[in-house]
Amino acid sequence: MGRIAVDSVTVRYGDRLAVDGVSFTARAGDVVALVGPNGSGKSSLLRAAAGLLRCGGQVRCDGRIAFLPQDNGARAALTVMETVLLGRIRALGMRVPETEVAHAVSTLDRLGIADLAMRLVPELSGGQRQLVFLAQMLASEPAILLLDEPTSALDLRNQLSLLSLLRGLARGCGLLVIVVLHDLNAAARFADRMLVLCNGRLVADGPGGEVLTETMLANVYGIRAEIGRSNEGVPLVVPICPIGCGDDP
Numbered sequence: 001m002g003r004i005a006v007d008s009v010t011v012r013y014g015d016r017l018a019v020d021g022v023s024f025t026a027r028a029g030d031v032v033a034l035v036g037p038n039g040s041g042k043s044s045l046l047r048a049a050a051g052l053l054r055c056g057g058q059v060r061c062d063g064r065i066a067f068l069p070q071d072n073g074a075r076a077a078l079t080v081m082e083t084v085l086l087g088r089i090r091a092l093g094m095r096v097p098e099t100e101v102a103h104a105v106s107t108l109d110r111l112g113i114a115d116l117a118m119r120l121v122p123e124l125s126g127g128q129r130q131l132v133f134l135a136q137m138l139a140s141e142p143a144i145l146l147l148d149e150p151t152s153a154l155d156l157r158n159q160l161s162l163l164s165l166l167r168g169l170a171r172g173c174g175l176l177v178i179v180v181l182h183d184l185n186a187a188a189r190f191a192d193r194m195l196v197l198c199n200g201r202l203v204a205d206g207p208g209g210e211v212l213t214e215t216m217l218a219n220v221y222g223i224r225a226e227i228g229r230s231n232e233g234v235p236l237v238v239p240i241c242p243i244g245c246g247d248d249p
């Protein structure tokens with residue numbers, strides 16, 4: 001079962017402090033959305049949590065991590081099937097058993113892209129590639145999923161399907177999911193908890209209904225926004241305008 005404890009983590013690039021003493025814990029079954037403006041340190045924090053970036057402080061993990069980076073460019077001319085099988089590399093020898101192929105097909109099916117199995121990955125659209133690398137990640141059967149903007153290239157239906165799938169994996173299979181999202185409404189709807197980063201610091205940590213306030217959006221994002229509620233009581237952010245621009249009524 002996955003668990004992650006991030007304690008006073010700091011990431012520096014030369015003189016630039018990208019992550020400034022961030023601490024949080026999350027455990028199996030949690031879906032945590034990491035949000036914040038461009039350059040606030042979300043990717044750096046996620047990479048540090050994945051052990052891919054040297055950082056100050058401490059990260060402790062129980063359970064195997066799979067990390068989905070923001071950049072899903074593919075240079076090698078591998079098929080979708082080959083790419084997903086790479087996620088199973090620990091289980092593969094010199095020959096690929098039929099059971100592994102069936103497992104890869106069922107993972108692709110789960111994401112609605114089984115029809116792409118024999119296509120070359122560099123020839124896919126950005127959104128299709130995003131789903132393929134997600135399938136590769138899921139095929140590796142991790143306990144902890146760290147995903148950096150996995151919905152950025154997806155259409156609305158695929159965004160909803162993917163976020164529902166992640167929530168289902170957390171609820172049903174006990175995975176721990178930490179996902180960077182720019183869509184605050186999606187974060188409020190699908191995550192149990194939102195971590196808000198601003199200038200490398202963790203400035204809010206809680207459920208969407210508590211974290212999403214007009215004051216937070218003004219202070220952190222520099223925008224004027226209204227907060228409504230959906231029929232199910234989920235907060236809905238309606239962005240109005242950047243604060244301080246000529247259009248601000």
Ligand SMILES: Nc1ncnc2c1ncn2[C@@H]1O[C@H](COP(=O)(O)OP(=O)(O)OP(=O)(O)O)[C@@H](O)[C@H]1O
Pocket residue numbers: 013016017018036037038039040041042043044045
């Ligand atoms: N390799 C690097 N070298 C130097 N500075 C970097 C490097 N990567 C990121 N930074 C800087 O660190 C800060 C945090 O960047 P990071 O990519 O973590 O932000 P982010 O919140 O993920 O942004 P975005 O929403 O735009 O993806 C930014 O000021 C960025 O310019």
